[in-house]
Amino acid sequence: MVGFHQLPKEPTQSDLEKMLRGHRLTTAEILYRMPDNLDLLQMYVWQDLDIAPDFPVLRDFLHFWEDNLDGPLHAVRVASVGIIKPAELRAFTPDNIIRIH
Template identity: 60%
Template sequence: MATAISREFRLQMDGYGLTTAEIHYHLPDYPSLLQLYVWQDYDLAPGFPELRDFLVFWERELAGALHSVRVAHHRLIRPSEWRAVDGIIAIH
């Protein structure tokens, strides 16, 4: 029986890392106030195409004007973390 590989694992193997963005925006009815929205997804640094697509959607569809975006990114799986194994150890 084949096991399904999760989308997140496949993305990590393709070089994507977990990206978190703090998006500060002006409230439409109270432009002097800032609100915070946290966005998180797997994305490719340093270009961040997924985040850029989301921000384009935001500017096109949402009323709150963007103030600033702060990004944190971490590749969870790196090639150096994988190594070949010579054998199999059975544990009862």
Template identity: 55%
Template sequence: MIDRGFIAQLRGYGLTTAEIHYYRPDAPSLLQLFVWQEYDLAPDFPVLFDFLDHWRREIEAALHSVRIAHEGLIRPTEWNAVDGVISIQ
């Protein structure tokens, strides 16, 4: 069985991490943190925005801010040809 995350990476998805800061209704003076990770497509982030839409509809906590980090894990290799000889004594 092939991993779902690997298939997503082959389709151009990269690992997206969102740091979500929010206020709980029972403690509005405290800023809370939730970390979310999923494979998503940059720069539009449809999976993340679907999650945030769900948050706004279903969760009573008010969003303060969202920080996003994204990394495409599968990409062409970075290879440079070196012309020369290096002697190590």
């Protein structure tokens, strides 16, 4: 896809910090019409950390698409899953030894 624009990420937050604050791995299947033949559909897969159910990062990307790209959007299907939750994060003490044989 020509003209893809990577939205700037917040420099002070790591992906882990975002996940601990509720960001989820979000995948969007974007169907759009080919600019030179509107009868043809093309698929684009987008993935980033975002906040359900409003998905502000995805919405920003879709607004960018509509404002800057020629292929009109046809449909967007979204899936989202939490990768890590605070209760799943455990710290190990020096007494905990992990041995791999």
